[in-house]
Structure formats: C-alpha cells, structure tokens
Amino acid sequence: MKKNLVCLALASALIVPAFHAQTTEPWTKIPTPPLHEFKPVQPKRIDLKNGVVIFLQEDHELPFIDGTINIRGGSREEPANKAGMLDMYGDVWRTSGTAAMDGDAMDDALEAKAAKIETSADIDSTALTWSSLKTDFDTVFPQTIDLLLHPSFKPEKLELAQQQMATGIARRNDDAGGILAREVGKVVYGAASPYARQPEFSTVLGVTADDLKQWHDKTVVGSNLLVSVIGDFDSATMEKKLRDTFEKLPKGEPFKSLKGDFPGPKPGVYFVNKDDVNQSNISIAGLGTMRNNPDLYALSVMNEIFSGGFGSRLTQSVRTKLGLAYAVGGGYGATYDHPGIFRVQAGTKSASTVAATKAMLEEINRLKSVPPTETELRNAREQLLNSFIFRYDSRAKVLSEQVMLAFYGYPADFLEKYKAGIEKVTAADVSRVAAKYIDTSKLAIVVVGNSGDLGSSLKDLGPVTDVDITIPPPPAGMGN
Structure with a gap:
C-alpha cells in the first residue's frame, strides 16, 4: 500500500510541472470560428387560386396544432371619425361568437378541451388564431372557421367593449411613458396620421355593430388571407383539409396597403x-x-x-x-x-x-x-x-x-x-x-x-x- 502511494506521489510530481510549463494564451487571442450557414427548416407554401396563401410547418415535438389566419387591413385604414373601431372589432368578434355558438358557450366548450380560439386587431391586420391538442383539431378547427365566416357582432358585446375603451381613454394620461410614446408618434407622423391618431370618446361611442359587420365582410376574402398552421400533423392530410375549407372563399378585392406622406417632424x-x-x-x-x-x-x-x-x-x-x-x-x-x-x-x-x-x-x-x-x-x-x-x-x-x-x-x-x-x-x-x-x-x-x-x-x-x-x-x- 505504501509503495503504491509513493509511486502516485512521484507521478504527480512529474505531471504538475508539465502543466505549469504550458503557455496560457489570453482568451481574447482565441480565434472565433465562423458561424455555420443559416438554414432554418422552411414551411411549405401553398397558393390557392382565390388568393389565399397557406403555410404548413410540421413540428412533432408536442401533440398540439396551432393556427393563425392573418387578414390584411387594420386600424390605419379605419375611418378617422371612428378611431378605435378595430380595437373593439378584435374583441367583439370573439366575445360575440357565432349564430350557432355564442361567445360564452364557446368559452366553456374550449375550456373543457384546454383549447383556445382568439381574435385580435393590429395597425395593418386582424387575426384569428386557434390552438388545440391534435386529437381535438377536427372539433376546434370547424369552430374557428364558423367564427371566421359567421360572426354575430352582438350590440351588447360592442357596448361592453366601448365601455372598456372609454375607461382606457379616461386614464390614458396616468402614465408618463405612455404619454411620451403617444406624443412622439404625433410629432413624427403628424397628429392626423393614421399611424398616430388616437381614439376619443366620440369616435369610440360612434361605432355601431353594422360598422363591424361591414369591415368583416370587406376584409374576409381570399385575396386578403394568409393561413399558417404548425404542429403534430401530416402535411398532405392537413393541406387537403385546408384546401377543402378555404378554396370555397370568394377571391374578392385585395386590401391595398395604405400610401401616405411622411414629411417628418417640425424641429x-x-x-x-x-x-x-x-x-x-x-x-x-x-x-x-x-x-x-x-x-x-x-x-x-x-x-x-x-x-x-x-x-x-x-x-x-x-x-x-x-x-x-x-x-x-x-x-x-x-x-x-x-x-x-x-x-x-x-x-x-x-x-x-x-x-x-x-x-x-x-x-x-x-x-x-x-x-x-x-x-x-x-x-x-x-x-x-x-x-x-x-x-x-x-x-x-x-x-x-x-x-x-x-x-x-x-x-x-x-x-x-x-x-x-x-x-x-x-x-x-x-x-x-x-x-x-x-x-x-x-x-x-x-x-x-x-x-x-x-x-x-x-x-x-x-x-x-x-x-x-x-x-x-x-x-x-x-x-x-
């Protein structure tokens, strides 16, 4: 035993100086290898004759299927005297539900399946999204399409959205950071610019359910839609389901991008x-x-x-x-x-x-x-x-x-x-x-x-x- 310990000590004595003898380069001198070529996994693109564009991305990591329907046209295109209409549209579309299932019933049905269907609006688009387990796709997806094609836009849900927006208007000067962001937009783009105008009580309370319906009918046409689906599915099977659904839509008139003048701020x-x-x-x-x-x-x-x-x-x-x-x-x-x-x-x-x-x-x-x-x-x-x-x-x-x-x-x-x-x-x-x-x-x-x-x-x-x-x-x- 003692002989083994002596041998180990001698070996250590010989090894340690060898390590100390090595020259250590500063880490800043170590060359950085070039990055590998960037090649992400691309989704499959499908262009339908009526203008609908579909993107499919298989991802089998989890048993979910998520989808989004992006629709051209947003708050920058809403009438100036109805500023705030699209914000409410994004809420009322979902809370109203459809003729077959109102928003509250839809909430209950989706909650039972841990699924989601949501609507939203942005400055240049609106969106309808869904998410569910793959086993529930054939239930949740038809509900999503029903909401896309047959929204009800109930006046009582609009009234609730108007009250919520009015509360936001009344409190919009509470936060200095929010004021700064708002006023910078006005100074740079102009107070009347669709990129900077703000909702007021008069513009919000002047919106009707018919306004929301007319906007929906105008924008939900094939030439305005981009549909994207990702999750645990077979692309060929999913493509057929989406084609069967979206090829029925009329092509309609594409929503033209807003063209504006941008003179910049007055110094x-x-x-x-x-x-x-x-x-x-x-x-x-x-x-x-x-x-x-x-x-x-x-x-x-x-x-x-x-x-x-x-x-x-x-x-x-x-x-x-x-x-x-x-x-x-x-x-x-x-x-x-x-x-x-x-x-x-x-x-x-x-x-x-x-x-x-x-x-x-x-x-x-x-x-x-x-x-x-x-x-x-x-x-x-x-x-x-x-x-x-x-x-x-x-x-x-x-x-x-x-x-x-x-x-x-x-x-x-x-x-x-x-x-x-x-x-x-x-x-x-x-x-x-x-x-x-x-x-x-x-x-x-x-x-x-x-x-x-x-x-x-x-x-x-x-x-x-x-x-x-x-x-x-x-x-x-x-x-x-």
Whole structure:
C-alpha cells in the first residue's frame, strides 16, 4: 500500500510541472470560428387560386396544432371619425361568437378541451388564431372557421367593449411613458396620421355593430388571407383539409396597403407638463426607414454601436460616465411598409432634463463625426450575429417570420441574406449611413415632465411648444 502511494506521489510530481510549463494564451487571442450557414427548416407554401396563401410547418415535438389566419387591413385604414373601431372589432368578434355558438358557450366548450380560439386587431391586420391538442383539431378547427365566416357582432358585446375603451381613454394620461410614446408618434407622423391618431370618446361611442359587420365582410376574402398552421400533423392530410375549407372563399378585392406622406417632424421642443411626477421622460425623434432599405445592415450595426446595451456609446456616456439617466436607449427604427421612427430616449430626474438631453444630442453628433473603432465594429457585428439565431431557433419562429415576409411582399430568402449582410459592414459603411440618415436639424425633442422642477430652461434646447393633452369629453347625449 505504501509503495503504491509513493509511486502516485512521484507521478504527480512529474505531471504538475508539465502543466505549469504550458503557455496560457489570453482568451481574447482565441480565434472565433465562423458561424455555420443559416438554414432554418422552411414551411411549405401553398397558393390557392382565390388568393389565399397557406403555410404548413410540421413540428412533432408536442401533440398540439396551432393556427393563425392573418387578414390584411387594420386600424390605419379605419375611418378617422371612428378611431378605435378595430380595437373593439378584435374583441367583439370573439366575445360575440357565432349564430350557432355564442361567445360564452364557446368559452366553456374550449375550456373543457384546454383549447383556445382568439381574435385580435393590429395597425395593418386582424387575426384569428386557434390552438388545440391534435386529437381535438377536427372539433376546434370547424369552430374557428364558423367564427371566421359567421360572426354575430352582438350590440351588447360592442357596448361592453366601448365601455372598456372609454375607461382606457379616461386614464390614458396616468402614465408618463405612455404619454411620451403617444406624443412622439404625433410629432413624427403628424397628429392626423393614421399611424398616430388616437381614439376619443366620440369616435369610440360612434361605432355601431353594422360598422363591424361591414369591415368583416370587406376584409374576409381570399385575396386578403394568409393561413399558417404548425404542429403534430401530416402535411398532405392537413393541406387537403385546408384546401377543402378555404378554396370555397370568394377571391374578392385585395386590401391595398395604405400610401401616405411622411414629411417628418417640425424641429423644436414639445413639452407635456405632468405636475405629479419628479422625473422627465425624454425622446429625441425623427423619421426612420423601411426594412427593405439596402442600408439596413449598416444601420443595424450603427444602432448596436450607438445604443446596443451597456457597452454602447450612449449608455457609457449618458448613464455610466455622466450619471444623467437610469435608462437610456434608442436607434434608427425600420418597419416593413412605412418609415419607422428614429428615437433616442431617456428617463432622468427633473433637474437634469436639459443636461441629459444635451448629452444625448452630443452622442448623436459623435455618431456622425467619430468613426467606430475596430473593436466597436467587431463587437457590434458579433452581437448581432450571435443574437440573430435565437430569433429563429424554433420552427414556430421561422414560420411566423415567413408569414410576415409574405404579408408585406418581401422575398422568402430575406432572412438568409442577413448574416452575409452584417458580416460585410465596414467602419466606412457605418460612418456613411450615420451621415446620410441622421440629420439633427430634422429632429424633434419631446419631454414629459414637471415644469416646476426642470431646473434649466427647455428654451436652451430650442423653441418650445406646450402640448395640450386634455381629453375631450363625450359629446352631449353620447355616453354617460
């Protein structure tokens, strides 16, 4: 036994120096291997003659089948004098149910099967979704189609939705962050823009059940529908079921995308006084771009360098170095079919409102005048590429993105080009797009805060416009 212990000790004595003799390289010197080619599992696309587009994505991990029917046309197309109609449409469609099964009975039937059927509305679309065990698909799917084709839009359910929206209108000035988001949209797009207008008591209470029915009849036609199904099914069998259902729909007139003018904001300072707060919410804002812009990749890298996390220029300066904001961020926004918003936002104590705003403006100007370092460029590209894969790490996410691309008319390989696009971005590209797209003379500053505690005058930032957020009361004889 002693002999064995002695041998073990001698062996250890010989091995340990060998380990100490090895040279350890810093981890920063270890080369990063290239990412594998991005090839997500694509859904099957089926185009019907009546314009309906179907996407099928098999996923046998769990015994569920989920589906969505996206319908073109949303709140941006609703009449201005009925603003809020689509929000209520999304609720009343489901709560009313159908002639065969009202909404309450549908709730009970679905709850018994742990299934769901939901409706919703967005700025450019409405949607009908369902989810069930695969064994219940042949029960839940027909109920979904009944709701699609035979909604009842009951007046009493509309009245309930109107009351709920009226409550929201009455309380919309409670939250400073909500006020800021709302007013930034108005300043950038214009108060009358369908991308910024807001429901009022008069517009909400003026909506009728007939309005909802007319909208439904106008939009639920073959040329407006994109149907996507994912789950534990056989594609050939599912395709037949969907064809048998949706080929019966009339083609109808496709809902044309809204075309609008986007002149951008009138420069200046827009101030909303909220005397029950001790801090300011600030946004520096202007027009952004669309996702089909060839410069999207360079703009994405620029955003990452500028405000992509704790190591970004904006955070390091305004928050870490100067201590002027506990939350700061933003970037050059891009949406699918209309310009997004370029915004830089911060929350700060009232007395440092002007100082924080000036610090943000300085960083915006630095983005244009100081090229990114090689370290900034490398870190930004790596962060974008490493996080990109997690946006599409499931078949459900890939399906959702493919539906979105088809909805807006983007090429199906749009995602596959992303990796190469980001990898090609150079420091010169970042400087070029910063100079091209960011013009501080075309930016507006929106502040929501307490006028009595601001310290320095907002006039130091430019001409000030006081924004009235008083909520108009319901017209006489309308509502309570």
